[in-house]
Amino acid sequence: MSGEHHNTDDTGPAARVKALEALLTEKGLVDPAAIDAIVDIYETRVGPRNGARVVAKAWTDPGYRKRLLANATSAVAELGYAGPEGNHLVAVENTDRVHNLVVCTLCSCYPWPVLGLPPVWYKSFAYRSRAVSDPRGVLKDFGLELAPDVEVRVWDSSAEIRYLVIPQRPKGTEGMSEDALAGIVTRDSMVGVAKVEAPHA
Amino acid sequence: MNGVHDMGGMDGFGPVVREQNEPVFHADWEGRVYAIASIAAGLSLINADEFRHAIERIAPERYLASSYYERWLAAVETLLVERGVVTREEILAKEGGAIDPALIANPVATQCPAPVKDKPGSRPPRARFAKGARVRARNLNPSGHTRLPRYARGKAGVIARDWGVFVFPDTNAHHAGTKPQHCYSVAFDARELWGKSAKANCRERVHLDLWEDYLEPIAPKSKPKAAKRTTAHHTGRY
Structure with missing residues (x-):
């Protein structure tokens, strides 16, 4: 049971949202054009490409990596990314010995300015329930098996801190530019459920 | 709740x-x-x-x-x-x-918690816990809002970071005051949370961000010598 059945018909939630929007518009509290604009921002501008640029810069610029680990909110703002759910960002770095995984067991808190809105799997009851009690099992659901000597650190986003995982830079990418590297960094790797793969030659 | x-x-x-x-x-x-x-x-x-x-x-x-x-x-x-x-x-x-x-x-x-008065302009509260301090998540079960998950209640952890002062959700959600206080990253060993026989192994840790009101101190372990001398009035660890 995931709860995610994606009701798209005209009754149920669609009718309720339509009613609410019409009422709030009449009362002068919302402007349908403002709603269009917000939807457009999250559909086209705020998404994991932002986080990928942050990670690629951290991989190629040691000074930036240091600033990102010291204060992710300001380091992310250097690239122009800020907004709701991004006021207290923290970057955690994967290494040969430590693998970080981010979850929100109580709702679905997620670092919107760098990763966009969360995917269904992040919001699923399966992920929220097991990421803290069986993180290695959850990673196996994603096809990722960690060596037994790697420490897993799970970050349950129970307050206002939002986490961005800096995945490990894959071997064989030494010659790649920052832009090209940003192209291989995936959303899942920045939540900690995947590693970044080098592009096939 | x-x-x-x-x-x-x-x-x-x-x-x-x-x-x-x-x-x-x-x-x-x-x-x-x-x-x-x-x-x-x-x-x-x-x-x-x-x-x-x-x-x-x-x-x-x-x-x-x-x-x-x-x-x-x-x-x-x-x-x-x-x-x-x-x-x-x-x-x-x-x-x-x-x-x-x-x-x-x-x-x-749900039931609203007892309201607290906001003191505008007052200085931010000082941190009760320092990095490395051992703490226990309190066994709280409020009827209203809380961000202390059940799986951490009563469990011992270590203060990993002090994130600074944040509005307290348990009161703020009910418009019962903002009660600003320190919020910490607390590291819990997976075996503390899930038991030694659980799927969790010794190389797993869960970090939770917990407000000060959710936490109580754990008295540091006494050194063996000191323990002998103070047995009479040792109040014990909880």
């Missing part, structure tokens, strides 16, 4: 399934309710803590049967009705036949 939303450590939901080429919103109404909630928050009609609590107040059977944005919709409706911004009758009048009246602003009631 000890609601079904507090899912950490539950079994039975099956494997995590990843959707390929997932859209940001799966239907137009999802994006629109997301935007309406954002605008309502921007107008200070809704605060984030009461919004989370409004989702928690959805009856458990409905919570489990709803998608993420259906829960957002229920929370927005509930809060706008409770704040008097709109009425149930107005919502139903708009789309009458298409809407099930039982779904509109009909949440589980």
Whole structure:
């Protein structure tokens, strides 16, 4: 049971949202054009490409990596990314010995300015329930098996801190530019459920 | 509240399934309710803590049967009705036949905590715990909102970071004061949380961000020599 059945018909939630929007518009509290604009921002501008640029810069610029680990909110703002759910960002770095995984067991808190809105799997009851009690099992659901000597650190986003995982830079990418590297960094790797793969030659 | 939303450590939901080429919103109404909630928050009609609590107040059977944005919709409706911004009758009048009246602003009631007075202009509170201090998450079970998950209650951990001072959600969600206080990253050993025989192994740790009111100190272990001398009035560790 995931709860995610994606009701798209005209009754149920669609009718309720339509009613609410019409009422709030009449009362002068919302402007349908403002709603269009917000939807457009999250559909086209705020998404994991932002986080990928942050990670690629951290991989190629040691000074930036240091600033990102010291204060992710300001380091992310250097690239122009800020907004709701991004006021207290923290970057955690994967290494040969430590693998970080981010979850929100109580709702679905997620670092919107760098990763966009969360995917269904992040919001699923399966992920929220097991990421803290069986993180290695959850990673196996994603096809990722960690060596037994790697420490897993799970970050349950129970307050206002939002986490961005800096995945490990894959071997064989030494010659790649920052832009090209940003192209291989995936959303899942920045939540900690995947590693970044080098592009096939 | 000890609601079904507090899912950490539950079994039975099956494997995590990843959707390929997932859209940001799966239907137009999802994006629109997301935007309406954002605008309502921007107008200070809704605060984030009461919004989370409004989702928690959805009856458990409905919570489990709803998608993420259906829960957002229920929370927005509930809060706008409770704040008097709109009425149930107005919502139903708009789309009458298409809407099930039982779904509109009909949440589980919870108890508001004792109100605390905000002291404007007062200095930020000092931190009670330092990095490295051993702490225990209190066994709190408030009827209202809390961000202390059940799986951590009563468990011992170590202060990893002090994030600074934040508004306390347990009171703020009920408009019972902001009670600003330090919030810490607390590291819990997986075996402390799930037991030694659980799937968790010794190389796993869960970090939770916990407010000071959720935590109590654990007395440091006495050195063997000192312990001998102080046995008589040793109050014991809890």
